[in-house]
Amino acid sequence: MENIILLGATGSVGSSVLDIIRTYPKRFSLYGFTSWSNIDKTVALIKEFSPKYVVLKEKHDSLPLLFPKVEFMYGEEGLKYICQISDAPTVVSALLGMNGFIPALETLNHGKKLIIANKEALVSGGKFLQESAKKYGGSIIPLDSEHLALFDLIRGKQKQEIKELVLTASGGPFLYRDIDARITKKEVLKHPTWNMGASITVGSALMINKGLEVIEAMRLFDLPENQIKVLVHPQSLVHGAISTIGGHWHLLASPADMRYPALHALFYPETPFEAPFGEYDPTLKSLEFFEPDYNKFPLLALSRQVAREDGLLPTVLCAVMEVVIEQFLQDNIAFHKIPDIFQEIIQEYPNITNPEIEEILIADKKAKILTLERITYKGNDLR
Numbered sequence: 001m002e003n004i005i006l007l008g009a010t011g012s013v014g015s016s017v018l019d020i021i022r023t024y025p026k027r028f029s030l031y032g033f034t035s036w037s038n039i040d041k042t043v044a045l046i047k048e049f050s051p052k053y054v055v056l057k058e059k060h061d062s063l064p065l066l067f068p069k070v071e072f073m074y075g076e077e078g079l080k081y082i083c084q085i086s087d088a089p090t091v092v093s094a095l096l097g098m099n100g101f102i103p104a105l106e107t108l109n110h111g112k113k114l115i116i117a118n119k120e121a122l123v124s125g126g127k128f129l130q131e132s133a134k135k136y137g138g139s140i141i142p143l144d145s146e147h148l149a150l151f152d153l154i155r156g157k158q159k160q161e162i163k164e165l166v167l168t169a170s171g172g173p174f175l176y177r178d179i180d181a182r183i184t185k186k187e188v189l190k191h192p193t194w195n196m197g198a199s200i201t202v203g204s205a206l207m208i209n210k211g212l213e214v215i216e217a218m219r220l221f222d223l224p225e226n227q228i229k230v231l232v233h234p235q236s237l238v239h240g241a242i243s244t245i246g247g248h249w250h251l252l253a254s255p256a257d258m259r260y261p262a263l264h265a266l267f268y269p270e271t272p273f274e275a276p277f278g279e280y281d282p283t284l285k286s287l288e289f290f291e292p293d294y295n296k297f298p299l300l301a302l303s304r305q306v307a308r309e310d311g312l313l314p315t316v317l318c319a320v321m322e323v324v325i326e327q328f329l330q331d332n333i334a335f336h337k338i339p340d341i342f343q344e345i346i347q348e349y350p351n352i353t354n355p356e357i358e359e360i361l362i363a364d365k366k367a368k369i370l371t372l373e374r375i376t377y378k379g380n381d382l383r
Contacts (some may be wrong), residue, residue: 004052004086004266007079008094009045010038012197013117013143016258017092020266021049028266032089039063045072054150055082061339065291076102083107092143092266093118094369096199098315099324100365101125101289104359107137115265117143119212121324124315124360126219137144142220146213148261149240149252150274154221157244166241167213167234169292170256172205175234184334185328193236193256202325206338207292209305212321218307225307230300231289235383237280238287250338254280298339302346310361311351319367320345327375333382336370341382345371 004021008014016031021028032053035042039060042046046054046067053071055078056063062306064072073081079099083091083106091107092115093100105125107114109132116122122129122142133140140150146167154162170193174183188205189198196204203209210230217228236256243249248339254260259277294301320342327333333341345367352359375382 001029001211002027002090003029005031005082005085005088005091006033006062006094007083007091007100008036008096008118009033010035010041011094011096012195012200013258014261017094017327018045018049018264019259020262029267030080032085052087053082053085055079080106083112084110086092086110089113090115090266092116093121094143096120098124098318098361101361105132105141106127108132108140109136111136111138113141115141119144119216120318121140121211122219122319123215124364125357126216128357130222138283140220141268142216143261143265144213144216145239145256145258145261146255147216147220147240148265149238150217150221150242152264153242153250153252157344157378159222161244161246162223163243164227164229164247165217165221166229166231166243167210167217168231168236168238168240168289169207169210170204170236171232171234171292172207174205174296175232177383179336181334181336182342185331188328188335192234194258196258198329199325202256202328203321205335206299207297208299208317208342210292210301211300211306212306214303214315215307219266220306225304230292232292233261233289235285235287237285237287253282260294260378272325299342302339306346309351311353312355312359313346313349313351315348315355315360315363316346317342319364320371323368323371323375327372331383333375337382341371341374344374 006017021030029052030049032051035056036057051268055073059074083103090113093104095118097120097323101121104114142151150165173190179342190200214228238251238253241251263272306317324338324341
């Protein structure tokens with residue numbers, strides 16, 4: 001039995017991980033989880049899984065009375081502590097934003113296995129996470145479908161064999177439509193192939209998520225930006241590909257369902273002995289691949305620029321994204337005006353080439369404040 005700590009149990013990725021634990025109750029145990037402020041789901045998960053530890057944002061006096069066998073912890077200190085628990089060798093991070101960086105670092109500082117879907121932590125602090133894993137004997141396994149595909153395809157190959165990595169992108173809801181003032185929030189949130197949380201769905205519609213995934217791949221696989229390609233693949237069945245110096249292409253396909261990468265990440269280094277959620281049938285659909293339109297999706301181009309410049313700018317990019325998407329969901333900025341805010345903040349922010357951890361954390365906070373101030377100042381001009 002493998003005891004699992006799940007950070008972000010109530011989100012869409014966390015729900016996929018919980019489905020794997022439900023499907024294999026003799027293999028995995030939900031030893032602890034974080035749910036932050038969703039009390040109804042917290043109660044339901046405690047009743048279903050009987051965890052030993054739960055982390056919330058703040059105290060709720062009734063919960064320890066209802067569940068006296070559960071140890072409740074709170075806030076950032078609780079997040080750090082739950083990652084240190086020796087009885088749980090695996091931590092799955094499904095957190096959003098830089099809130100996931102310190103817990104990820106804490107996990108690796110204790111020599112544990114980190115299964116991570118937290119883009120921002122890898123993009124901003126991937127260098128430090130890799131250093132910690134190497135120093136303390138921990139391991140990093142990606143949970144994003146694209147990076148897990150590459151992780152699987154690269155296994156057994158030498159770095160010098162790899163010519164190029166390919167991340168696939170669905171193209172989102174506006175692949176075949178102009179992005180203009182007529183676009184509604186409902187249309188943005190209607191992803192054509194994936195069922196994801198609101199923030200991730202907005203990022204996909206902007207293709208900023210794919211830009212972050214380029215940087216994420218750089219961190220995970222220690223390759224430069226020019227060896228990481230993005231191809232639009234509307235069917236969302238092939239999640240990643242690699243080309244080798246010998247001329248071969250290797251592709252990995254599975255249904256567009258986050259339970260698949262969760263299944264393979266949790267079982268790694270073993271191969272799951274069944275496909276409990278159905279299998280990809282190659283006879284069902286034709287497969288298309290083509291270059292993305294960088295003019296239509298300028299944030300993908302901006303992300304590649306940030307990847308090349310590196311330093312503090314990837315952290316700033318993540319921070320701007322977090323605030324802008326939140327403001328869009330609150331109807332404070334129109335979808336077609338989002339790229340302008342990114343461009344302004346990235347161009348103005350002073351970069352540091354080799355930042356330390358403290359400088360990354362400060363940049364995250366400063367960029368968020370700057371972005372919110374800019375949106376507030378511009379007001380109706382952005383709506």
